[in-house]
Amino acid sequence: MTQPQPDDHPPVFRTWNQVYGFVLLLHVLIISLFYLLTQSYT
């Protein structure tokens, strides 16, 4: 049985907060694209 390993650093980014920031930034980008799509075709 493999026990869960203790937490370590996230890949690519230095801290988890940077990872969360990246995910939320991407989300803002997606919402902006949705908004642009809505504006462009409505």
Add this chain to the structure above:
Amino acid sequence: MSNIDWLVLIGTLLFIVLYGVWKTRNISSVESYLLGDRDLKWWTIGLSVMATQASAITFLSTPGQAYEDGMRFAQFYIGLPVAMVILCIFVLPIYYRLKVYTAYEYLEGRFDLQTRTLAAILFLIGRGLAAGITIYAPAIILSTILGWNLSLTIILIGAVVIMYTVLGGTKAVSQTQEQQMIVILSGLVIAFFILLSQLPANVHLSDALGVAGKMGKLKVIDFNFDWSNRYNFWSGMLGGTFLFLSYFGTDQSQVQRYLSGKSLTESRLGLLFNGIFKVPMQFGVLFVGLMVFVFFLFEQPPVHFNQANLEQLRGTAYEAPLEALKVQSTTVFEQKRSAIDALIQSMRAEDQAAISQAQLRVKTLHDQDLQIRESVRELIEQHDPQLETKDDDYVFISFVINYLPVGMVGLLLAVIFSAAMSSTASELNALATTSVIDIYRRSLAPDRSDRHYLNVSKIMTILWGLLALAFAAFASLFDNLIEAVNIVGSVFYPIILGIFMVAFFLKSVGGRAVFIGALLGQVSVVTLYFLDHNEYINLAYLWLNIIGCFIVMILSVIFQQLLPEEPLEDPT
């Protein structure tokens, strides 16, 4: 269906199931069975989490929703990435530190046994009902379209899922879900390109988007706040965030997926993977539905997508009016087709006056078409009021069966069956785990051997599977299948979320107060739902998630003041 389609369908499903069974052939302990040795990597967790949420209903109902209502349903998922981040920060570390099997175990340490049991029972009721719909929804549509027997279709989906979930436990669920998601995503991408290739040669993607936009189908984001509007940015961002916090943070069918991770890092990355890709994926599913809508602007659609309903009118007094409506529909379609060609030409020429004129013409003809479709529904209803006349859920499957090339029909059906099996497997696995860990082992039969709990877990999986099949056999259609599952979730999950919110953030509140708060909260939410359902109030169901959660939190604080009790020390 051709032999090649059957071969693709059966071959794909058989490969996935056998692969899952083979990969999990050495399960020997209850921890392996329920937590899968905790050795999953982030991409398996991410795909498994996505597959659990994406049921067959997603692929049958969502494109139909885009066909009828445009892209605005995408806003339902707007809160999901936010919920994923919140869970990664606050909830995952707690579950990992306590090494729990289920989310509800934490509640006993924080409050007491009765609160843990209440949360587990609310989950079992909500998820048990949803599991029935998860099987029934695709079965009724597939059986209608393919001419299969409904009961046999339900049993076929249910039996295969029960078999591999019982044999391989949670690991089989995750392993098969990885393959199922690959089939699902590939199928969707291929369907999109086939749709694109089947548009008339002189109509490009930009034209298709232009026409859809002019017909009001491309309103993806709506920032206007409205309590009664089911899908706008605010209901998605606020109500949706709360729904997804409760679904991913407290619903065992999801918690179990990421508790099987090799480490906290893998689990976090798995959830964030879902946070990044879920919204684009749902947008993609809706976009396929939108393309089906555009496709049927150039190819005459049936007057009603559920052919079985039309068959019912044959040989009755309603056959003649139906035929008249079909003729009328053909005339309107031909006029609309010309008007759309004119609209495309005017958009290419960027001639605003001509665009407005053509747009008005298309809208007038589209409204006439909708009126004809409504008249057909009325005929069906007059013939037999018991028949379900909404046909949104039949749009995509009708397109698949009638317009996709040989081989692709089998693949797209494999997508739908894969989705049905992946979400049902997670549900059965989680229902069995909660029944065994939170009820049976904790309160009914403690201190038995590991082998005993393993066997009981397998029996519970079979029992929940049979119960889901029974629900499926007796279920009746809501007005929209995917909404039915979400409504069931919105009635039960906010209470569970409220309990967890009190546990995490209101440290001074004890078990007795939260228990009373949760019971009264559940009564309140059910009351609000029925008041809305019977049109005494107008409240979109997503708001129940916030309201229910806050009722539990506020009542818990009030009862803590009225019935003071020293809270237990936080186990974290």
